[in-house]
Amino acid sequence: MTEPGTFYESINEDKYLLWYTDKQFSFSFIKVEQDTMAEIRSTMDMVMERAARMAERAEDVPADQEIEQRGMRLIAEFLDGKQLDLMDLLQQEPSADQMAMRRGMAKALLRNIVLPRDELLMQSSTTAISGLLDLAGQAGDVGSVCAELQQLLEQYSQHKKQTKQQLDDAIRAQLAQKLQTQMEEGADLPAIDPTMHPQYQKEWEQAKANLNEQYTQAFDQRKEILMQRFS
Numbered sequence: 001m002t003e004p005g006t007f008y009e010s011i012n013e014d015k016y017l018l019w020y021t022d023k024q025f026s027f028s029f030i031k032v033e034q035d036t037m038a039e040i041r042s043t044m045d046m047v048m049e050r051a052a053r054m055a056e057r058a059e060d061v062p063a064d065q066e067i068e069q070r071g072m073r074l075i076a077e078f079l080d081g082k083q084l085d086l087m088d089l090l091q092q093e094p095s096a097d098q099m100a101m102r103r104g105m106a107k108a109l110l111r112n113i114v115l116p117r118d119e120l121l122m123q124s125s126t127t128a129i130s131g132l133l134d135l136a137g138q139a140g141d142v143g144s145v146c147a148e149l150q151q152l153l154e155q156y157s158q159h160k161k162q163t164k165q166q167l168d169d170a171i172r173a174q175l176a177q178k179l180q181t182q183m184e185e186g187a188d189l190p191a192i193d194p195t196m197h198p199q200y201q202k203e204w205e206q207a208k209a210n211l212n213e214q215y216t217q218a219f220d221q222r223k224e225i226l227m228q229r230f231s
Helices: 034-059 063-079 086-092 098-111 119-136 140-182 200-230
Strands: 006-012 015-021 030-033
Touching: 063 086, 063 098, 063 119, 086 098, 086 119, 098 119, 098 200, 119 140, 119 200, 140 200
Parallel strands: none
Antiparallel strands: 006 015, 015 030
């Protein structure tokens, strides 16, 4: 039975066998001529040094970071629909851990406030905002910034619809004018689908990109303010 994290080797006549077991590394048997043993040993040393550094980094994770991550996992359950009283959970923690736990919760909530490109994202963003309000307690400035974020969520959807309507109207008018020059006087214009215009998709993607950039900046500014409040 081989132990994890160990190199094994054996020499049989002029052949050299080397293998290594580890949770993160998996090597097949290596069969080489004995005159390459020095090169293999050098490679083995480098691999061992790298594995040692990785283990050292894993052991050196600050305690606050582990507490933050625990807070973030609780928020994942909260956003998944589990009924959690965030403030109650926070107060159950030792007083020395509460700041890191609160910070981890706030980070996870803020990461889930995003442009509502569909109804699911709108719902998860709204839930995240409600979580921030619960976590903030009586902090009035947090409430006002959260209100601004909620307003941005609602305005984005409306603004996106308006932008699309304006584009549709502009292209429809352009196509109608072109058709009128080609039809007999007095003839009725057929129904016009603006999406059939060869430039429609390109124009719509550009309009959405501009809109998303504008709202992303507004979101990020307010999320940064909130992160400072929870740090």
